[in-house]
Amino acid sequence: MLDIFDRLLQAYGPRQWWPGDSPLEVMVGAVLTQNTAWRNVEKAIANMKERGLMEMAALHAIGEGKLAEVIRPAGFYRVKAKRLKALIDHFCERHDGAVENTRRETTAALRAGLLSVKGIGPETADSILLYALDRPVFVVDAYTVRFLKHHGLYEGSDYHDVQRLFMESLPEDARLFNEFHALIVCLGQRHCKKKPECDGCPLADGKRRNPCLATQCKNK
DNA sequence: ACCCAGGTGGCCC
DNA sequence: GGGCCACATGGG
Numbered sequence: 001m002l003d004i005f006d007r008l009l010q011a012y013g014p015r016q017w018w019p020g021d022s023p024l025e026v027m028v029g030a031v032l033t034q035n036t037a038w039r040n041v042e043k044a045i046a047n048m049k050e051r052g053l054m055e056m057a058a059l060h061a062i063g064e065g066k067l068a069e070v071i072r073p074a075g076f077y078r079v080k081a082k083r084l085k086a087l088i089d090h091f092c093e094r095h096d097g098a099v100e101n102t103r104r105e106t107t108a109a110l111r112a113g114l115l116s117v118k119g120i121g122p123e124t125a126d127s128i129l130l131y132a133l134d135r136p137v138f139v140v141d142a143y144t145v146r147f148l149k150h151h152g153l154y155e156g157s158d159y160h161d162v163q164r165l166f167m168e169s170l171p172e173d174a175r176l177f178n179e180f181h182a183l184i185v186c187l188g189q190r191h192c193k194k195k196p197e198c199d200g201c202p203l204a205d206g207k208r209r210n211p212c213l214a215t216q217c218k219n220k
Numbered sequence: 221a222c223c224c225a226g227g228t229g230g231c232c233c
Numbered sequence: 234g235g236g237c238c239a240c241a242t243g244g245g
Contacts, residue, residue: 018226034227040243041226075225075242083228121228141226185226 001169004153005176008183017182018131023099025054026132027091030124031083032074043073056097059088083119090117099133107135122159130181136174138166139181143188 020026025045032041047070048054053062068081094113095101102110107129114125122140129135140162148154154165170176 030226033225035225036227036241037225037243039225040241043243073242076227076240077242079228079240119228123227127226139226143226181226188226 001166002171004151005170005180005183008187009179012183012186014179015182015186017178017185018127020131022054023132024056024059027087027128028054028059028084030127030131031080031087031119032071034076034080034083034124036075041074044071044077047071047073056088056092059084060092060097079119083117086117086119087114090114102133107137110135111137122163126163130174130177134174136172136177138163138170138177140166141181141185143185144181146188147184 018026018029020029028048029041029045032044045054051070052058053067053070059067064081064085067084068077071077071080071084074080090113091097105113110133111125111129114120114128115122120128126137126139129137130139140159145157145162148162148165154162156162166177166180170180
């Protein structure tokens with residue numbers, strides 16, 4: 001698995017992924033992007049910032065209905081407002097609303113806490129752990145599963161099976177997990193500029209490996 | 221006018 | 234435990 005990472009990194013370079021001005025913004029983005037194009041999430045985040053809502057205290061104070069209207073462009077806005085409020089409540093109760101306070105806790109304890117929040121599933125929890133809290137957990141998403149299938153590396157799609165596949169064959173390193181997942185997503189995006197034609201893939205080695213990961217790709 | 225996007229929880233069998 | 238379904242907006 002490490003050799004695959006090296007080839008992707010060599011070919012595409014660092015993605016410096018998941019832009020966010022703060023851990024809170026990354027956490028919010030993780031919820032807002034659930035089954036949603038990032039472009040729509042950006043609008044919602046911009047709305048929140050305009051209203052001074054990218055702050056723990058402000059988010060804790062605002063009403064759910066009000067928040068829903070602000071994040072409307074992200075889609076599923078009523079359910080996401082509920083999920084954001086639940087996440088913020090959890091964070092305030094459990095960590096007194098400060099990211100710094102998570103440092104004393106183990107990754108396993110933090111993960112269990114996040115998963116106990118209604119609306120936070122394994123992917124959102126792991127995205128928060130890796131991209132906001134810098135913990136070494138591998139994030140699995142639709143792109144990751146598609147990536148493995150397309151390259152004939154693994155057929156299954158169970159979240160923890162796939163996560164184990166990566167984590168058991170890679171050194172436990174948050175930087176590595178971050179960059180690897182970012183590269184997979186970059187390749188998978190429909191209009192990825194860096195994506196090569198199928199015969200120019202850095203993973204192509206004569207076997208059945210195909211760089212085009214987009215859902216509508218005909219080259220399956 | 222479709223189809224899709226960095227999921228999750230609830231219900232049904 | 235697996236197979237649907239609702240949740241919603243914006244871009245191709």
